Amino acid sequence: MSQAAPDTRQGHIEVRNFALSYETIDGAVEAVTDTHIHVEPGEFVSIVGPSGCGKSTLLNAVAGFLKPTSGVVTVDGSAVTGPSAERGMVFQQYSLFPWKTVRENVEFGLKMGGMPKFERERAARTLLGLAGLEAFENHYPERLSGGMKQRVGIVRALATGPKVLLLDEPFGALDAQTRIIMQQILTNMWQRLKISVLFVTHDIDEAIFLSDRVYCMTARPGSIKAEIRIPLERPRQQSMMMSSEFLALRRGLMSLIREESLKAMGGEITDLGMQGLGIEFQGHSIADVL
Amino acid sequence: MSSPALMTSPDQAAASAAPGAAIPPRRPAFSARTLRWFRLNQDRLRSLLVGTASLILFLIAWHLLTTYRVVFFVKFTNVPAPLAVYASFTKAIHDPHFLMHILLSCRRIFIGFSLAAVVGVPLGLIMGRFKLVHEVVFPVAEVLRPIPAIAWVPMAIMLWPTNEQSIVFITFLGSFFPILVNTLHGMTLVDPVLVRAAKCLGAREAAIFREVYFPASLPHIFTGLTVGMGVAWVSLIAAEMISGQFGIGYFTWEAYSLVQYADIALGMIAIGVLGLGSSLVIRAAGQLVMPWRSR
Structure with a gap:
């Protein structure tokens, strides 16, 4: 905490000339192509796009689970070669260890880092306290609600003090009410920690509400169709979702995604048009597009 | 709470004939708990009862088959009782x-x-x-x-x-x-x-x-x-x-x-x-x- 100033400069994600294809019997299938994204230290960036556009593929490459076919992924200048504790990840399926209690789940990363038992217990308690989960530290995950499970998932990913936090549709399995509460909790946490976040979602409202910037991806093979700055002031409140500014952003993003979703359903001719649009919108703000 | 207070006054304790005053507040509480226990463990008690009954029936059948030395496809003549x-x-x-x-x-x-x-x-x-x-x-x-x-x-x-x-x-x-x-x-x-x-x-x-x-x-x-x-x-x-x-x-x-x-x-x-x-x-x-x- 004392070195707050240098810490905030960490967590710069850079993805350049990124392409990833899968080998199949019919030859290579491109999942993501010609993609450039970046996340500045302390920035909250979302990726939205029609389903199957490769947004999760991109996130998994940043996490180090997938190797790009071409291009580079770097965090603070060093290339990503595999998963590591400096890139915390939150999964849609919660992925808590069912055989560990809530506290043991949160301790896991610290244990892997070699922190002594007493210290990591104390650290985990503190973190669980911040997330309002101290009463459940000895529960097994099975007994928690979806929202609570995902709070534990986020706390667990943050426990090791990662440079960046990667979230793969973390609230996709939650009901609408819980989802809104979780979004608020996440922005509050992010506001306090000032950690770089890369957030994948198909929920446009969620992306706008949470982010500083939103990347919109094209249908498969995925690439960046547009990059939209979200100028809404912080801290964000739920009431902002009714403001005209929010609604205008929403309308713009919605039409971008609808185009892609239609193309994804429409078959071959879409490939051409899609690439054209992708180039047209790349690097422009939504205001230019509208 | 109230029963010790009642007990301190001798004439009241005599008038209410002790059991009437002291026991009723306890017994319902006890039996309510017992009832709840029975209700909560209903399924387990049921299987325990049915299981025991089934074992007893098995023993009775075994006993009858052997004492009467039943021969019906299988021979129980030499089977021990x-x-x-x-x-x-x-x-x-x-x-x-x-x-x-x-x-x-x-x-x-x-x-x-x-x-x-x-x-x-x-x-x-x-x-x-x-x-x-x-x-x-x-x-x-x-x-x-x-x-x-x-x-x-x-x-x-x-x-x-x-x-x-x-x-x-x-x-x-x-x-x-x-x-x-x-x-x-x-x-x-x-x-x-x-x-x-x-x-x-x-x-x-x-x-x-x-x-x-x-x-x-x-x-x-x-x-x-x-x-x-x-x-x-x-x-x-x-x-x-x-x-x-x-x-x-x-x-x-x-x-x-x-x-x-x-x-x-x-x-x-x-x-x-x-x-x-x-x-x-x-x-x-x-x-x-x-x-x-x-x-």
Whole structure:
């Protein structure tokens, strides 16, 4: 905490000339192509796009689970070669260890880092306290609600003090009410920690509400169709979702995604048009597009 | 609260005739709790009652079939009656020979089953994790697995210098394959997202194995142990009947040879009770090792 100033400069994600294809019997299938994204230290960036556009593929490459076919992924200048504790990840399926209690789940990363038992217990308690989960530290995950499970998932990913936090549709399995509460909790946490976040979602409202910037991806093979700055002031409140500014952003993003979703359903001719649009919108703000 | 206050005033205590004042507030509270207990444990009590009734019915049927020496496709003429079996049971528990038979069988099970678990579980885990080991071991295991342990008896006698060792070997073989196969199955079902989550939290190969693959496979490992224990008893009894000199299987077979029919049933019941007891031990161990699965 004392070195707050240098810490905030960490967590710069850079993805350049990124392409990833899968080998199949019919030859290579491109999942993501010609993609450039970046996340500045302390920035909250979302990726939205029609389903199957490769947004999760991109996130998994940043996490180090997938190797790009071409291009580079770097965090603070060093290339990503595999998963590591400096890139915390939150999964849609919660992925808590069912055989560990809530506290043991949160301790896991610290244990892997070699922190002594007493210290990591104390650290985990503190973190669980911040997330309002101290009463459940000895529960097994099975007994928690979806929202609570995902709070534990986020706390667990943050426990090791990662440079960046990667979230793969973390609230996709939650009901609408819980989802809104979780979004608020996440922005509050992010506001306090000032950690770089890369957030994948198909929920446009969620992306706008949470982010500083939103990347919109094209249908498969995925690439960046547009990059939209979200100028809404912080801290964000739920009431902002009714403001005209929010609604205008929403309308713009919605039409971008609808185009892609239609193309994804429409078959071959879409490939051409899609690439054209992708180039047209790349690097422009939504205001230019509208 | 109110009853001691009432008691301090002697005339009131006399007037209300003590039981009327002091007991009513307690009894409803007590019986309400009792009622709730009954309601909450309704299902368990029900199965307990039905289970007991079913056992009693079984004993009555057995008693009637044997006392009237029923012959209806099967002959009950020489089958011992439950009371005769009980009589030989009361005699047997004071007989050191009978206890020795039981202890020896238990010892063979313990050694054979423990060896199977100690070899089968790690081998299954390693086969699940390392493809090459799987590719090498699996075909051999698949060929040997369908061979019933009893078919191994002649081979076992040739392989091992003593009779005792060959019987333990048969017991080992019987439980080994269920343990191996179930452990391997558990490994294939480990959720890959949990492995990815562990990697993201800085876990390396050994830690992933210890903290993810092993605990995730535990439920299947315990299924394997339970099945393996059942097969271990089957194999042991068969081996004892064929080649043994001691053990509860030998006791049962010897009883037939010596025309002590009550002892046949006694031996059978002893085997049943021992089998049940050993699977209860495994279940208890499972609950101890996997607290997250017990509610």
